[in-house]
Amino acid sequence: MSWTEYNQSIIRYPELGFSIDTSLMDIPADYAAGLELDKAFAGIKAIEKGDICNPDEGRMVGHYWLRNAELAPTAELKADITGPLADLKAFAAKVLAGEIVAENGEKFENLLVIGIGGSALGPQLVYDALGAKSPLKTFFFDNTDPAGIDTTVAKIGCGLSKTLSLVVSKSGGTAETRNAMLEAKAAYEAAGCDFGKHTVAITGIGSKLDDYSKANGFIAMFPMDDWVGGRTSVMSTVGLVPAALQGIDIDEFLQGAADMDALTRVDDFAKNAGIQLAAAWHHAGNGKGEKDMVVLPYKDSLVLFSKYLQQLVMESLGKELDLDGNVVHQGIAVYGNKGSTDQHAYVQQLRDGVHNFFVTFIEVREGRDGQSIKVEDDFTSADYLQGFLRGTRKALYQSDRKSITISIDKVTPRSLGALIALFERAVSYYALLVNINAYHQPGVEAGKKAAGDFLTLLNKVRESLSADAQSAEQIAATLGDDIEDVYHCLSHLAANGQAKLNAGATPAEDSFAV
Numbered sequence: 133m134s135w136t137e138y139n140q141s142i143i144r145y146p147e148l149g150f151s152i153d154t155s156l157m158d159i160p161a162d163y164a165a166g167l168e169l170d171k172a173f174a175g176i177k178a179i180e181k182g183d184i185c186n187p188d189e190g191r192m193v194g195h196y197w198l199r200n201a202e203l204a205p206t207a208e209l210k211a212d213i214t215g216p217l218a219d220l221k222a223f224a225a226k227v228l229a230g231e232i233v234a235e236n237g238e239k240f241e242n243l244l245v246i247g248i249g250g251s252a253l254g255p256q257l258v259y260d261a262l263g264a265k266s267p268l269k270t271f272f273f274d275n276t277d278p279a280g281i282d283t284t285v286a287k288i289g290c291g292l293s294k295t296l297s298l299v300v301s302k303s304g305g306t307a308e309t310r311n312a313m314l315e316a317k318a319a320y321e322a323a324g325c326d327f328g329k330h331t332v333a334i335t336g337i338g339s340k341l342d343d344y345s346k347a348n349g350f351i352a353m354f355p356m357d358d359w360v361g362g363r364t365s366v367m368s369t370v371g372l373v374p375a376a377l378q379g380i381d382i383d384e385f386l387q388g389a390a391d392m393d394a395l396t397r398v399d400d401f402a403k404n405a406g407i408q409l410a411a412a413w414h415h416a417g418n419g420k421g422e423k424d425m426v427v428l429p430y431k432d433s434l435v436l437f438s439k440y441l442q443q444l445v446m447e448s449l450g451k452e453l454d455l456d457g458n459v460v461h462q463g464i465a466v467y468g469n470k471g472s473t474d475q476h477a478y479v480q481q482l483r484d485g486v487h488n489f490f491v492t493f494i495e496v497r498e499g500r501d502g503q504s505i506k507v508e509d510d511f512t513s514a515d516y517l518q519g520f521l522r523g524t525r526k527a528l529y530q531s532d533r534k535s536i537t538i539s540i541d542k543v544t545p546r547s548l549g550a551l552i553a554l555f556e557r558a559v560s561y562y563a564l565l566v567n568i569n570a571y572h573q574p575g576v577e578a579g580k581k582a583a584g585d586f587l588t589l590l591n592k593v594r595e596s597l598s599a600d601a602q603s604a605e606q607i608a609a610t611l612g613d614d615i616e617d618v619y620h621c622l623s624h625l626a627a628n629g630q631a632k633l634n635a636g637a638t639p640a641e642d643s644f645a646v
């Protein structure tokens with residue numbers, strides 16, 4: 133790759149301390165000409181002006197308005213953004229000033245965020261990246277795993293009485309979040325505390341959670357709008373309530389995103405990092421996601437960015453049908469962790485093994501805030517980190533492995549907001565280029581339904597247990613259900629003290645009794 137090509141491939145936004153270098157993607161100069169760029173630019177405008185761009189759910193797609201309420205298509209929608217923003221800032225200020233306190237009159241010292249998917253990943257990323265000096269130590273329940281919940285409760289320990297909980301669910305009906313909330317309630321009650329007096333809801337108006345919050349005397353409820361998707365909700369009340377409570381400058385966070393939005397909505401391919409990122413993904417995977425995206429931030433505080441992008445990209449782009457109903461099985465698989473840590477893990481395969489990916493490096497130019505010691509005569513730890521990034525990038529390219537490098541000066545609310553906005557925009561553009569709805573998630577419903585079927589069967593199996601040991605086959609014959617499904621119910625009951633297992637040599641020879 134020549135110096136000239138590097139200069140032609142890089143886009144720099146000095147006002148954001150940002151650059152993106154696609155030179156190592158080897159994109160032919162005329163590649164963009166073969167893409168439906170006009171459709172993508174027109175599509176983004178339709179999204180931002182409030183068309184129903186999530187047709188399957190009949191919803192607008194409004195996350196771009198969250199950082200610039202002036203863009204909202206009506207005064208009412210604008211007020212739905214600015215009102216809660218002012219309220220949440222006032223609320224956070226009162227909590228941090230000790231004006232809103234725990235039931236025992238003490239200042240809150242901890243925060244427990246209860247949510248899953250888009251209702252957890254954004255707050256987790258923001259806290260990890262920016263929350264080092266948070267006045268509220270923050271914990272998460274992001275699953276229905278009781279052992280995980282126990283571990284977190286043990287970590288909070290006697291601090292539970294000074295812990296403010298946020299229950300976050302757009303739909304207000306997500307089973308994992310409901311379960312985790314009830315587990316939290318039980319933990320507060322075991323500590324002699326009233327759950328409602330320590331808890332805030334963030335949910336859609338009129339949802340089950342909204343009703344529950346009123347019935348249980350929650351401290352407050354912050355609304356979430358149906359035109360914001362879970363995976364793009366970090367700049368709504370979902371991400372901003374916890375961030376404000378953590379003392380993070382949410383105005384800067386929103387401004388970074390607004391600035392990136394402004395720079396990536398221009399109809400000029402040469403200047404638009406969002407459409408160029410989408411085009412790079414398109415080229416890498418032949419418009420069909422044939423290559424996975426490995427995300428490698430060389431900065432510990434961005435370790436969750438790969439996980440965050442995994443939901444943003446895969447839940448948005450992983451679709452069976454296109455907008456015309458054709459079966460397309462679109463998507464881009466995303467995984468990653470951080471550099472240079474991963475150099476001592478899977479980078480070996482990236483360099484030498486199966487060639488099914490491209491890398492997105494995230495470079496943070498400043499090593500640390502402050503002076504560094506020399507770890508060798510001439511070098512600091514930051515020199516090494518930079519050396520490993522540049523070295524890995526080059527070594528991969530020498531073995532024909534492509535990469536994008538995105539650089540920011542440092543991890544700040546502003547740069548994180550800009551990074552998130554860049555990827556949100558690239559996802560929108562990519563979806564427009566390949567003609568899919570990026571804003572629904574029908575596939576998730578199949579798993580939820582199957583889980584419901586399992587629970588129904590679990591009840592039936594539990595009731596059919598008797599003092600006489602029976603095999604899965606016998607119980608399945610009585611119930612008229614699938615033997616393997618019945619067997620898994622029996623195994624689960626036995627592992628959780630609700631059935632007695634007489635182990636045989638094979639699952640068919642196992643038998644179960646009450």
Ligand SMILES: O=P(O)(O)OC[C@H]1O[C@](O)(CO)[C@@H](O)[C@@H]1O
Pocket residue numbers: 248249250251300301302303304305306309361362363447573576
């Ligand atoms: O905020 P909710 O409604 O609890 O949903 C949580 C997550 O579940 C999903 O709807 C998928 O089931 C995600 O899109 C979403 O982020």
